[in-house]
Amino acid sequence: MADQYAQSGEDSRPTETPVIRWDEPPEGPVLVLLDQTRLPAEEVELVCTDASALVDAIRSLAVRGAPLLGIAGAYGVALAAARGFDVDEASRALAGARPTAVNLAYGVERARAAYLAGLAKVGDSKTAAAMALAAARALHQEDAEASTRMAAHGLALLDELLPGGGHRILTHCNTGSLVSGGEGTAFAVALAAHRQGRLRRLWVDETRPLLQGARLTAYEAARSGMAYTLLTDNAAGSLFSAGEVDAVLIGADRIAADGSVANKVGSYPLAVLARYHHVPFIVVAPVTTVDLETPDGAAIEVEQRPGHEVTEVTLPQAPVSGGGGGVPVAPLGTQAYNPAFDVTPPELVTAVVTEEGVVSPVTTEALAELVARSRRAASGLGGIG
Template identity: 85%
Template sequence: MADQYAQTGEDKRPTGMPVIRWEEPPEGPVVVLLDQTRLPAEEVELVCTDASALVEAIRTLAVRGAPLLGIAGAYGVALAAVRGFDVDEAALALEGARPTAVNLSVGVRRAVAAYRTALAKNGDTGAAAVAALVAARALHREDAEASARMAGHGLELLDELLPGGGHRILTHCNTGSLVSGGEGTAFAVALEAHRAGRLRRLWVDETRPLLQGARLTAYEAARSGMAYSLLTDNAAGSLFAAGEVDAVLVGADRIAADGSVANKVGSYPLAVLARYHHVPFIVVAPLTTVDPETPDGASIEVEQRPGYEVTEVTAPQVTVTGAGGGIPVAPLGTQAYNPAFDVTPPELVTAIVTEYGVLSPVTAEALAELSARSRQVPIG
């Protein structure tokens, strides 16, 4: 069950805080998550004792962000294996928790493959469970390494495109340490620019309807001492028109084989605005986000979220009255359109920054070549 919480109290952890970890208390192994639905009001940890609890945490966005979902999925498989549950059943449930983020299935399948390979050797379920956990920990470590590499590549690209520093970067949703084994994807690049003294301003989209920008990215920016400003999503156009944006940096939940990018809904309008105003639109994502089995943007399954996320507003520690647990802002019975993601075509993407380098221009051929090259060059 996922109802066991531990208050972190006066948390002084740095921005690169662990948002997921494996623990082995006397009562049995658990996966511990920083509950992101409670931020920024309080830092609370959620303890998952089985895969079903982790599935619920994924669906409710207590744990979120493409790279972190991959790590969570792998730990979920390991948790099922170590506790003696049906691994295949757990893997199926985990993979189906959120359909758009390909990293989730990548992490699940990697841990399952390790489990099955070990089991096939001698039939020892204990050894197979250990193998699944080793695979999950390896993925966790590799994602942290990938994050650091993407930050470096991304800053080099910014300096190349925008010589002189003083970068004014617009970002959408949340792409920092809360979505990663390291310091994130797009946010990690902005953080690298900040540390190098080359970030003039981080513009943070609020990211409706769940306010991941306002609640989470602003939280991380403040903890990092970055110069940042929060804006409503529909204010981005006026910011571009005023010439206040030098580059747009976003993450990705799935990149199709042709270079189409699925990311948090609201990303595609930013790409259109960026193209019109001649501003680079840069996607930062590890290669685990590239899905060669999805041929193009039209083939990406876009998750549809509950309508109450639009018709109600939720906030931690606020009295709620709505059916979805929030404060109603629309008439009862209002129908809502609530896709979690939108898809940006490759022709609107200036570059894709990965741990293995920068892809620009973005084409299917170049993406396939980069993916093939990455398999020949181990990271770390």
């Protein structure tokens, strides 16, 4: 069950309302989300009292973005445990809500494993639920710390590739604090450049059909005082041709073992443009986004979204008349091709920036070594220099 209430504020931060938080009112624990479908018109919180409500929020994109989906998935398992629901059933539903984003399944499994470990250790469901919640909170904190480290690694790479500063960065979709426990992935790098006085312009792809760039990235850029310009996705080629792009920075929902990158649809054309125009194409994502169990790009399951997202336009607080709840922009009965993601092959990726360092060139061996070293660091056996 979900409910909504509004909260808004004005300050220099991307959003005053937490993007995700655990709350424990008298009637029982809840997971509270900033409803991203209502931005930028208003900041409205969506309150989930069970895993099914969270699944609906994930599918509707009220909560979105690979790192945040992992955090939400973990909290969803903790919520099911705390409320006395079937944890395995909730875990399956949550993990399958958006199949391309590997972080979602990772977060779900991490909290589920903590819950099962608690049951095995003490046999008490209340204690096991507390352990699941602790796992979710730990993941939340780890993601915030990873965001800071990705920003530092990414900015250092930009300064290495583009000495002199004055970076003109093109980004796609939304990769800021709205998708993270911290300040984001690719957007966090641009924000770090801005704070250091080295960002000349952030080019923001509109990101059709759901306008995550226009609604969310522009919202975050404006709130952070960044110099930014919005463009339609199909204007990117003109921008490259005019020599106005120094680097492309995007996030990722899954990185296969060979370095193929699944990201918001429209990313692959940018990679092709970047290669033709000799512009660095940089992917910024936490190590948890690297999925060594997926061998290559062809093995990545690409989510297909409803056609009405293309044939109708839905904007916050706009009047609706279409069958999908939006304003029709195509003839009734028009079929639509609407993949949520596309896959960029590794040979088009200049570098993958993670919290543990930079992989360049992007190869199977380099990614495997990165993941192995990250796991050793997490277990206290060593780290990355």
